[in-house]
Amino acid sequence: MPVAVEFINVTKRFGKLTAVENINLKVNDGEVVALVGPNGAGKTTLLRMAAGVLLPDAGKVLIHGIEAHRAEAKWHVGFMTPMDRGVYWRISALDNLVFFGTLYGLSVKEARRRGMELLKVFGLADRAKDWVATYSTGMMRRLELARAMMHDPDILLLDEPTSGIDVDGKRIILEHISRLKGSKTIIMASHDPQEIELADRVVYLNRNIIDTLPALKIVKVLVKGSLPPLDGYRVANVGDGAYVIHVRIDKFDELMRRLTSMDGNLKIVDLDVEVAVAERNARIEERVNRRERGGGPWA
Amino acid sequence: MGIAARLYSFVVIRGFKVWVSYKTQVALNFISWTIPVFLYYFIGLTFGAGRMAAAIAANYSYTAFATVGIAFQGYFSSAVATLAGRIRNEELIGTLEYQMAAPLKPMSLMFYSTVWGFVVNSISTVTVLLIGYGLGIKYVINPLSTFVILLLYMASIIGLNLISGAVVLIVKQGNPVALFTSVATNILGNVVFPISVLPTWLKDISYMLSLTWSLDGLRRAMLAGEGLGSMMNDVVILVILSAAYLIIGVLLTDYAFRMILKQGTVHMY
Numbered sequence: 001m002p003v004a005v006e007f008i009n010v011t012k013r014f015g016k017l018t019a020v021e022n023i024n025l026k027v028n029d030g031e032v033v034a035l036v037g038p039n040g041a042g043k044t045t046l047l048r049m050a051a052g053v054l055l056p057d058a059g060k061v062l063i064h065g066i067e068a069h070r071a072e073a074k075w076h077v078g079f080m081t082p083m084d085r086g087v088y089w090r091i092s093a094l095d096n097l098v099f100f101g102t103l104y105g106l107s108v109k110e111a112r113r114r115g116m117e118l119l120k121v122f123g124l125a126d127r128a129k130d131w132v133a134t135y136s137t138g139m140m141r142r143l144e145l146a147r148a149m150m151h152d153p154d155i156l157l158l159d160e161p162t163s164g165i166d167v168d169g170k171r172i173i174l175e176h177i178s179r180l181k182g183s184k185t186i187i188m189a190s191h192d193p194q195e196i197e198l199a200d201r202v203v204y205l206n207r208n209i210i211d212t213l214p215a216l217k218i219v220k221v222l223v224k225g226s227l228p229p230l231d232g233y234r235v236a237n238v239g240d241g242a243y244v245i246h247v248r249i250d251k252f253d254e255l256m257r258r259l260t261s262m263d264g265n266l267k268i269v270d271l272d273v274e275v276a277v278a279e280r281n282a283r284i285e286e287r288v289n290r291r292e293r294g295g296g297p298w299a
Numbered sequence: 300m301g302i303a304a305r306l307y308s309f310v311v312i313r314g315f316k317v318w319v320s321y322k323t324q325v326a327l328n329f330i331s332w333t334i335p336v337f338l339y340y341f342i343g344l345t346f347g348a349g350r351m352a353a354a355i356a357a358n359y360s361y362t363a364f365a366t367v368g369i370a371f372q373g374y375f376s377s378a379v380a381t382l383a384g385r386i387r388n389e390e391l392i393g394t395l396e397y398q399m400a401a402p403l404k405p406m407s408l409m410f411y412s413t414v415w416g417f418v419v420n421s422i423s424t425v426t427v428l429l430i431g432y433g434l435g436i437k438y439v440i441n442p443l444s445t446f447v448i449l450l451l452y453m454a455s456i457i458g459l460n461l462i463s464g465a466v467v468l469i470v471k472q473g474n475p476v477a478l479f480t481s482v483a484t485n486i487l488g489n490v491v492f493p494i495s496v497l498p499t500w501l502k503d504i505s506y507m508l509s510l511t512w513s514l515d516g517l518r519r520a521m522l523a524g525e526g527l528g529s530m531m532n533d534v535v536i537l538v539i540l541s542a543a544y545l546i547i548g549v550l551l552t553d554y555a556f557r558m559i560l561k562q563g564t565v566h567m568y
Binding site: 012069 | 301304305307308312313316317320321391392393394396397398399400401402403404557560561562563565
């Protein structure tokens with residue numbers, strides 16, 4: 001499988017702070033990778049280096065074998081950060097897309113056509129000519145994703161693409177990312193289980209790579225009522241007649257069959273997905289950090 | 300590739316459309332361009348045409364002297380400030396990072412960013428020259444020498460723009476180059492009074508400015524119709540100054556971009 005993005009012994013420091021250290025990571029063509037880790041773990045730093053807007057202090061970041069900061073590499077990459085900035089507020093959404101499209105070599109006409117196409121995809125076509133200043137956060141986030149896709153890059157670097165936006169906006173973005181699976185290489189920095197769920201692989205990061213595993217997801221099922229013993233599942237009694245059942249995603253259907261076959265005294269109240277690898281390692285890492293700092297107790 | 304499309308984007312979308320979206324600012328811009336012409340016109344009337352003409356030792360009126368000075372000073376002062384302000388603004392609103400994520404070389408990015416400043420100052424220049432015409436100035440234009448001097452002047456302005464833009468990238472806020480070009484040139488740049496009245500040490504600084512020589516050349520080319528042969532001194536000095544500004548600008552821009560990419564300050568302000 002050809003490699004789309006490669007980090008080779010990459011280290012980046014900001015003054016005395018080491019953001020990432022000795023990172024080695026290969027992302028294959030068409031793969032969706034979620035970068036997971038606590039705040040300050042270096043996720044955004046890695047994305048910025050892959051976007052060519054930040055140079056590593058040591059090592060190399062390659063896009064299809066070309067150093068990421070070179071113009072030849074940048075043609076391949078679409079980049080989106082979680083800032084509520086990065087677009088011009090006092091011009092229309094379409095003008096924003098045309099502006100950024102032409103930076104990638106599109107003619108004005110092509111950029112307009114492509115811009116309208118993407119605005120339709122992201123449900124913004126009817127507001128295409130409105131000032132961005134009148135957009136909600138969710139609409140702006142969709143516009144930013146459209147901007148990242150203007151030149152139809154084969155690699156998308158998305159930093160928390162759905163953070164801080166409403167349910168509908170989130171659904172539109174997640175559905176679109178889901179549709180891109182297989183045709184685009186996507187690296188996503190995320191804290192969001194629904195975003196992580198789209199990944200083929202989860203890379204847990206805290207300055208360096210702690211774990212790189214296939215996305216192993218745990219579904220937490222909140223049920224209420226009388227629950228008979230469930231062998232093979234971790235069940236926690238959370239009081240008030242409610243239980244949380246932890247199940248690996250590949251065993252989820254089997255659990256649901258068992259639950260629905262039980263008598264009517266049991267009600268499924270809620271479902272949640274978490275990334276087990278991330279959570280487990282976050283806890284371990286936090287303990288190690290605390291011990292290194294000589295501060296807090298072992299939790 | 301796509302030069303015309305990028306020029307359209309930088310001039311029409313990012314320059315013009317954003318500019319006209321602030322309607323009060325547009326009105327104030329026009330007022331600020333016109334008031335100085337009237338101001339110096341009345342100063343000229345107050346002190347008498349004879350005395351002012353003697354001070355500038357030329358065959359044209361003080362109003363003509365000041366009008367050409369004011370008309371073309373804008374490139375030196377506000378064009379430089381416009382680019383510096385623009386880069387600073389791009390940092391603030393976060394668009395600089397996305398421009399740098401595009402496959403544009405830093406020098407191209409700076410070049411495209413410069414163009415709007417030239418456009419808006421050309422509007423200002425034409426406005427001021429037309430007002431001057433309305434006040435009775437007789438332009439006797441030598442097209443070739445005007446073109447050559449203007450070309451050299453623009454080359455020097457691009458160099459200054461690069462220097463100013465690079466300084467903003469490095470220091471983020473508080474740009475001494477933009478401050479110098481926007482404020483000090485009123486005194487040192489041969490704009491509304493001749494540098495012959497300055498003390499020697501200030502004259503020496505004035506000689507280092509392309510504005511001083513450009514205005515001298517432009518007045519001679521546009522008000523007295525002089526040919527290039529009689530103003531070779533201005534031309535040679537402008538060639539040297541433009542080359543110096545451009546070389547320093549290119550080197551400084553290259554350094555500034557490498558620095559912000561290394562330090563990770565592209566998105567900071």
